[in-house]
Amino acid sequence: xxxxHRRTLLSAMAAGTGLLAVPTRLRAQTVKWPTSxxxxxxxxxxxxxxDIFCRKLAEQLTQQLGxxxxxxxxxxxxxxxxxxxxxxxxxxxxxxxxxYSGMVLLQAMGGKLDMQKQFTPIVGRIQSSTYLVVVHPDSxxxxxxxxxxxxxxxxxxxxxxxxxxxxxxxxxxxxxxLAVPGINALHVPFKGVIEAFxxxxxxxxxxxxxxxxxxxxxxxxxxxxxxxxxxxxxxxxLPAVPTMAEAGVQNFSYSSWGGIFGPAGLPVALRDxxxxxIYKIMARPDFExxxxxxxxxxxxxxxxxxxEAFLKSSLESDTQLMAKLGLRS
Numbered sequence: 001x002x003x004x005h006r007r008t009l010l011s012a013m014a015a016g017t018g019l020l021a022v023p024t025r026l027r028a029q030t031v032k033w034p035t036s037x038x039x040x041x042x043x044x045x046x047x048x049x050x051d052i053f054c055r056k057l058a059e060q061l062t063q064q065l066g067x068x069x070x071x072x073x074x075x076x077x078x079x080x081x082x083x084x085x086x087x088x089x090x091x092x093x094x095x096x097x098x099x100y101s102g103m104v105l106l107q108a109m110g111g112k113l114d115m116q117k118q119f120t121p122i123v124g125r126i127q128s129s130t131y132l133v134v135v136h137p138d139s140x141x142x143x144x145x146x147x148x149x150x151x152x153x154x155x156x157x158x159x160x161x162x163x164x165x166x167x168x169x170x171x172x173x174x175x176x177x178l179a180v181p182g183i184n185a186l187h188v189p190f191k192g193v194i195e196a197f198x199x200x201x202x203x204x205x206x207x208x209x210x211x212x213x214x215x216x217x218x219x220x221x222x223x224x225x226x227x228x229x230x231x232x233x234x235x236x237x238l239p240a241v242p243t244m245a246e247a248g249v250q251n252f253s254y255s256s257w258g259g260i261f262g263p264a265g266l267p268v269a270l271r272d273x274x275x276x277x278i279y280k281i282m283a284r285p286d287f288e289x290x291x292x293x294x295x296x297x298x299x300x301x302x303x304x305x306x307x308e309a310f311l312k313s314s315l316e317s318d319t320q321l322m323a324k325l326g327l328r329s
Contacts, residue, residue, distance in 0.1 A: 034093045034270070038069040040260070041097035043082020044163070045075045045192035049213030049294060050258060053127065054098050056290060057260075057281065064277045075191040078164030080106055080113065087118040091265040096122065096274070100258035102168045104311070108318035109166045110328050115311060120266035123278050124307030126259040129213040129296040131172060131230040132241070136203055137222055144227045144247035147207060151183040158206040159186040161196025166327065168256045169193060169209040172230060174325045179252050200224065211256060212237075212295035230254045237295055257299065259307075271304075 038061070042054040051073060058069040074082035079102050086097030099119065107115055133144060141147040151158050162169035170187060177183055188205060190196045193214055199205045201223060208215075209230070216237060218224040228247040229235060231254075244252040260278060262271065279301055281287050288298050302310075322328070 033065045033067045033273075036067055037094065038065065038067055039072050039095045040069065041082050041086050041095065042071050042073050043075060043079035043097065043099070044073065045194045046073050048192060048194040049129065049211050049215075049296065050098060050100070051194075052294065053213070053258075053291070053296070056287075057278070060281045060287065061277060064280065076164070078102055078106060078162075078167040078170075078189070080164075083113055086261060087113065087263055089263045091120070091263045091267070093262075093266070093270045093274075096260055096262045098258055099261045100168075101256045101314070102163070102166070104314050104318050105168065105171055105322070106166045108315060108322045115315070116308070118264050120262040120264055120271055121304055121307050121311075122260040122262055122271055122275050123282075123302075124259045124261075124304070124311065125257045125299040125302060126278065126282065127213075127291055127296045128255050128257040128299055129211045130235070130253070130255045131169065131209050132212050132215055132219065132238075133207060133209055133227045133230065134197075134200065134215055134219060134224045135207045135227060136200055137225045138203070139206070139225065141207070141227065144242075144244075144249070147227060148180055148183050148248075150206075151185050155182075155184040156186050159188050160207045160209065161188045161190055161193070161199055161205045162209065163193040163196065164189045164191070167193070168254065169196075171321075171325070171327075172209050172254050174327065175254070175321075176249070176252070178325075179249055197224070214295075216295035235295065237293070259299075275304075 040054050040058050042051050044050045054071045058071050061069040074085050079100065082097060083099055083103050086095065089095035103113065103115055107113055135141050141150060160173060193210050196205065196208045197210060197215060197218065200208045212229065212235065215224060219226045219238060226238060226241045228244050229241050230244055230252065232243060234241060234243055282298055291298050
């Protein structure tokens with residue numbers, strides 16, 4: 001869906017309920033939130049794309065809800081620490097969290113959490129982002145083929161970083177090994193992918209598979225060099241970066257979604273109220289522009305029932321994938 005079409009869709013949904021005609025200061029008065037402070041747990045270190053998104057959303061929700069909304073970073077274990085903190089919180093409207101597709105992978109690997117039973121989806125899929133294969137600007141690998149040849153020549157000599165065992169970046173590389181026989185590299189897990197980027201910039205890693213929204217600033221400024229985007233088409237933000245197919249790997253793409261969740265048992269009235277406020281924010285052209293410029297895409301509005309069906313299907317397919325890859329947590 002193009003940015004114009006997404007904006008039209010979101011604006012039409014908001015206009016249909018008269019939301020766009022009401023000034024922000026008046027909209028904030030229509031919601032009386034039950035707690036004086038609302039916390040959004042971000043299961044990542046500060047500074048990455050997910051953290052920046054959460055802080056922008058918290059800023060907007062502070063205006064909408066008439067209460068203070070803050071971000072609490074709880075990184076580690078590929079997001080599991082933050083996810084468990086959300087699940088353990090009281091269902092009183094004071095704590096929510098940004099959960100993403102990596103949590104589904106973690107569940108598929110060993111069931112350390114239950115996305116269907118431990119959480120209340122508010123907006124299950126709020127944004128999505130593709131991935132980039134990036135190296136240090138001084139790296140001898142100028143193309144993805146260069147990197148593959150080096151890995152095939154010296155298996156396990158090269159290293160790459162990710163946000164943890166079972167994180168999307170880890171799984172992408174495991175899938176890539178199936179698509180490109182003979183390649184391998186040492187996996188170095190971190191608390192969050194932003195730490196992997198820092199290690200790469202310090203020349204302590206050879207490459208990183210990272211969310212476009214988390215690394216686009218470094219690529220745009222030349223602090224890192226992108227070899228390929230793990231997608232079917234190029235991004236207008238980095239038009240010179242080839243797709244995986246253009247780089248030699250056919251039919252290989254991957255994107256990660258994320259959204260806002262509460263603990264299980266959250267009252268339906270609170271769920272629906274926060275859901276409505278978030279979609280008001282997402283309908284604003286300036287907020288969509290912020291998301292798109294960060295390297296992500298705004299997801300179309302989706303009912304809780306539709307998300308639950310999608311989640312069930314994802315868990316089934318990811319469980320099969322983990323079995324195929326032989327990965328357990």
